[in-house]
Amino acid sequence: MPKSIPISVRLSDDDVAFLASYEVQGARTPSDKLREILKAAREREEGVQDVSSCEDLLRSMARPAEKGLRQLQREAGIRSDLVIKLYERLPEMFAELVASAPGPTGDENELRRFEADLSAELFSLIEEIFDLGLTSPSRTYDPELMDRRLKPILEIARILDQRRQSGT
Numbered sequence: 729m730p731k732s733i734p735i736s737v738r739l740s741d742d743d744v745a746f747l748a749s750y751e752v753q754g755a756r757t758p759s760d761k762l763r764e765i766l767k768a769a770r771e772r773e774e775g776v777q778d779v780s781s782c783e784d785l786l787r788s789m790a791r792p793a794e795k796g797l798r799q800l801q802r803e804a805g806i807r808s809d810l811v812i813k814l815y816e817r818l819p820e821m822f823a824e825l826v827a828s829a830p831g832p833t834g835d836e837n838e839l840r841r842f843e844a845d846l847s848a849e850l851f852s853l854i855e856e857i858f859d860l861g862l863t864s865p866s867r868t869y870d871p872e873l874m875d876r877r878l879k880p881i882l883e884i885a886r887i888l889d890q891r892r893q894s895g896t
Contacts, residue, residue: 783823790819809860809867810874817856821849 739747752764771785794815801807824845830838861878865871 779823779827782827783820786819808869817853
């Protein structure tokens with residue numbers, strides 16, 4: 729383990745209150761929390777190279793917003809499967825985009841694999857979103873949202889299907 733060097737910092741009352749309320753798994757003391765904050769800052773600065781670590785970092789960044797949203801949903805007595813699905817899926821998709829991107833020494837095969845992996849994630853999400861349109865009213869804050877949003881997409885899909893069938 730590297731040598732630890734004690735440092736002293738002066739913090740405002742607001743920063744101390746934030747640190748006390750800041751939740752990090754496994755970090756209990758202010759020192760533990762500051763180390764975790766520095767670790768996250770270092771990962772953002774240096775770039776996270778593996779998908780799992782990148783996904784963890786993105787999820788930790790989104791966690792406060794998701795936590796607040798879920799609380800509001802409980803208080804309001806409504807929920808949106810669409811919004812929750814995005815909180816679940818987008819960090820893993822973005823982690824793939826960031827951490828799996830072929831570098832300058834990559835080749836055509838890596839580019840194809842990268843595109844195939846991303847398209848699999850994207851089309852899987854699209855299918856899940858389309859599933860939300862199967863019920864009426866939809867499982868969204870606005871019960872008519874899916875009907876309105878899917879209508880133009882379904883029209884585009886119909887035109888694409890016609891073109892494919894006609895061979896043009």
